[in-house]
Amino acid sequence: MKERKIRVMGNIDPAFVQSAEHRPKAKVVEPNEIPVIDLSEVRDELSLISEIGKACEEWGFFQVINHGIPFEIGKEVEIEAKKFFELGLEEKRRVKRDEFNAMGYHDGEHTKNVRDWKEVYDYLVEDNAQVPSSHEPDDKNLRILTNQWPQHSLHFREIMEEYAREVEKLAYKLLGLILLSLGLAADKFNGCFKNQLSMLRLNYYPPCPFPDLALGVGRHKDSSALTVLAQDDVGGLQVKRKSDGEWIPVKPTPNAFIINVGDIVQVWSNDKYESVEHRVVVNTTKERFSVPFFFFPAHHVTVKPAEELVNEQNPAKFGGYNYGKFFANRNRSDFKKRDVENIQIQHFRILD
Numbered sequence: 001m002k003e004r005k006i007r008v009m010g011n012i013d014p015a016f017v018q019s020a021e022h023r024p025k026a027k028v029v030e031p032n033e034i035p036v037i038d039l040s041e042v043r044d045e046l047s048l049i050s051e052i053g054k055a056c057e058e059w060g061f062f063q064v065i066n067h068g069i070p071f072e073i074g075k076e077v078e079i080e081a082k083k084f085f086e087l088g089l090e091e092k093r094r095v096k097r098d099e100f101n102a103m104g105y106h107d108g109e110h111t112k113n114v115r116d117w118k119e120v121y122d123y124l125v126e127d128n129a130q131v132p133s134s135h136e137p138d139d140k141n142l143r144i145l146t147n148q149w150p151q152h153s154l155h156f157r158e159i160m161e162e163y164a165r166e167v168e169k170l171a172y173k174l175l176g177l178i179l180l181s182l183g184l185a186a187d188k189f190n191g192c193f194k195n196q197l198s199m200l201r202l203n204y205y206p207p208c209p210f211p212d213l214a215l216g217v218g219r220h221k222d223s224s225a226l227t228v229l230a231q232d233d234v235g236g237l238q239v240k241r242k243s244d245g246e247w248i249p250v251k252p253t254p255n256a257f258i259i260n261v262g263d264i265v266q267v268w269s270n271d272k273y274e275s276v277e278h279r280v281v282v283n284t285t286k287e288r289f290s291v292p293f294f295f296f297p298a299h300h301v302t303v304k305p306a307e308e309l310v311n312e313q314n315p316a317k318f319g320g321y322n323y324g325k326f327f328a329n330r331n332r333s334d335f336k337k338r339d340v341e342n343i344q345i346q347h348f349r350i351l352d
């Protein structure tokens with residue numbers, strides 16, 4: 001009743017409203033089908049690699065358990081994230097992101113030009129990373145991205161940096177296993193992550209009076225090599241099932257991480273593993289927290305299919321692209337609605 005009244009009053013900011021085809025449906029109660037993979041040290045490596053390969057091919061998403069990251073660290077990150085988002089807007093805006101420094105707090109992000117129902121705080125794994133000054137192909141200038149730490153608590157920075165180191169280790173391990181499953185050397189692309197642009201994002205989704213009109217994050221694919229996501233027990237993440245395009249919820253699993261193939265692994269694998277669309281639905285009563293780690297290479301890296309996977313029968317499906325320019329191009333749409341679609345790896349696809 002209350003919700004209806006608000007809607008009649010029409011006070012949802014139209015910037016949040018998804019077009020009818022992208023609004024979440026009320027139903028969706030599906031069993032949890034996303035594979036859960038046990039990373040225990042004692043496992044037989046060949047069976048682990050084949051399980052990971054299968055999950056990447058069929059879903060582009062899987063969860064991992066027994067991953068070696070202590071539960072307490074994740075819990076502390078959640079507590080500190082909560083404290084941060086509870087601060088007053090004025091305090092949070094002291095570490096505000098803008099078009100020049102993409103690190104820090106932001107409450108107006110757009111995905112596919114519709115505003116997301118969320119607040120975020122972003123920080124780099126390696127502080128002071130170089131990125132191109134602009135997306136313009138001929139502009140060779142670089143600039144530096146710098147972390148902005150809030151001043152309300154010293155522990156915030158300590159725990160976020162500790163967590164970043166732990167998740168980075170897990171990301172290297174998972175990338176190695178994914179590459180082995182493609183028949184490539186586990187460390188083939190490790191050099192791409194020297195001076196990496198990897199970042200962590202604290203996502204806060206407040207309760208939303210219009211969960212049928214808005215999304216926490218609109219449908220998108222991650223531009224990372226892979227993403228390692230921690231979520232709390234509320235739920236809301238949905239994955240587009242490859243077999244039929246249905247939106248499938250990822251059920252929160254205690255002390256698990258959700259892993260998804262990003263655009264870069266799609267290109268490296270020459271389309272064998274696809275970067276799958278996902279989105280976040282919100283609800284009227286519960287706030288939700290999640291923390292993705294986006295495993296991004298250095299700005300100078302050219303992303304192109306692995307030469308071992310390309311031959312006459314299976315020609316390269318993508319031309320190479322410069323990761324830094326891609327990053328700069330994507331950041332342009334974070335702050336305002338643009339008239340054109342964001343840059344996608346599809347723009348580098350070689351058409352046959």
Ligand SMILES: O=C(O)CCC(=O)C(=O)O
Pocket residue numbers: 201203217222229231236237278279280289290291292
């Ligand atoms: O909050 C989530 O579960 C996922 C967020 C996400 O997909 C993203 O930030 O790229």
Ligand SMILES: [Fe+2]
Pocket residue numbers: 220221222278
């Ligand atoms: Fe995502």
